[in-house]
Amino acid sequence: MIRTTRSRTIVILTFALTLIAAIVAIGLGSVHIAVPDILKTIFNGREEGVFTTIIWDIRLPRVLLALIIGANIAISGALLQAVMGNPLADPGLTGVTSGAAAFVLLIMLANPEYTHLIPIAAFVGGLLAATIVYALAWRRTGITPITIILSGVAVNALCGGVIGFLSILYSDRLPSAVQWLNGSLAAKGHASLQMIYVYAIIGWILSIFAIRKANIIRLGDQVAVNLGENVTRIRILLSILAVFLAAISVAAIGMIGFVGLIVPHMARLLVGSDYKYMLPMSMAMGAIVLLLADTGGRTLFAPLDIPAGILMAVIGGPYFLYLMRKRAF
């Protein structure tokens, strides 16, 4: 009982922290805006003010996008980890991200007239990658870290090949895609936000329903069957949800690695492995982490705008090695 109260408090505090971080991040940039001005501008709506354009058109959409996508990827990772029963499962390592990216590029570079189909293409690509990983990684005894990594390597290589191939074929159109490939939130305004937020909210609501099922399958297949659950169906549904959340994120801002791996891991350390707390915790922490990566990327090296995906890779890689060293897997 004490533990659950503690976990609940941590989750609530993290959500509060997310809000504070978001407000601070809106203030940061080439034009520094004080917190009272930010609040005033936001609550006044789109009425003309000194900072209206900066906040409403540039910073707010970008911050919201970072929050939404960070939350998406972290939830996606947490769900995949439940499905595969393995803390190494993450949309990046398993190839879901690059599968989605390859399909998005197929449209972005080869068929730019179908831009509106990008989210669907990302979803299809992600599902395809997930299916291949399952087919390769599944053994009688379940999925082991080694089989995940190996099949992830294979799928990532394949998708990398497709991406490379497309980049050469359509090198004239490549510049527009480079920012996207690196997972950048720069120049992503209302359009991306509008594209993603409905999908994201749907995904989050479905995730709430996934909590109990995720908790049951983490007791092991045998126990889950014993409790009258259809394990295969749960796996498929949760995977589809995880791929959906990762794919819409890829469609919006490109490839961002490690969030889905690191965040659920940290969340588990803080609130335990009960998905009732772990999933919302991952959501809030994912939002904060990506916001930090994006805000850091655009302020630390200003006027350069370092894509959040690059910053995540630079921070995430060593953290991953640290986890390996601690034998967390």
Next chain:
Amino acid sequence: MLKIEQLAVCYEHKEVIHDFSFNVKKGEVLSIIGPNGSGKSTILKAVSRMLPYSAGTITFDGENMRQLSSKEIAKKMCVLSQRNQAPADITVRNLVCYGRYPHKKWFERLDDEDYAIVDWALEKTQLTHYKDQSIAALSGGESQRAWIAMALAQRPQILLLDEPTTYLDIAHQHEVLELVRELNRDMGMTVVMVLHDLNQASSYSDRIVVVKDGYRAQMGTPDDVMTEQMIQTIYKMEAEIQHVEWDSAPRIQLKNTIKC
């Protein structure tokens, strides 16, 4: 109550259980024994739908199990394997709560009645004291009891146990088997278990099924089954059957391996 008829199970295209029939009567403890690799656990897995069976029928109170939904079966029958893995940080009470899920629709939350059943299950297994501890902090016997408590919370009519004592030391083995006996006697719980230890099978069962190479070799009360002849043919061991005053069941004293 449970009737297994002409069961056959294939494992990687090879039939490992052949034409196996037996029935379980309401309120009895039935043990399945046999040498390693004889298929005794496989039978239990097929009955508990962990493994598909290729032929035969399994009926529960006259209803074909294939026609019942997974959830309906979960309310009637519960299986425990020899080793269960739970996330290390789950508390005993939370684990036991999962036992109530088969009785709930996907959107329903546990209510007071469910919690009363959970508390009752904890009390029955003498875990009330440990309810807020994490599973990882328990000893082998205690954690096996926690899993049994979860099974009890499911309120099944029949409990299937796959080698419930294998990974426990003798004191904990005794504790778990005594609990099984108590559940059987006090609540009339029907129990089917796979056991390795012949003496345990003998003293805790009403009837015993002997499996050899996937065939049913014998079936009957401990007195019928536990004979020097049986141990010789099934286990290739010489043994003496003893009767002691403190236990009505026959005791098996093993002597030598028979050399061929």
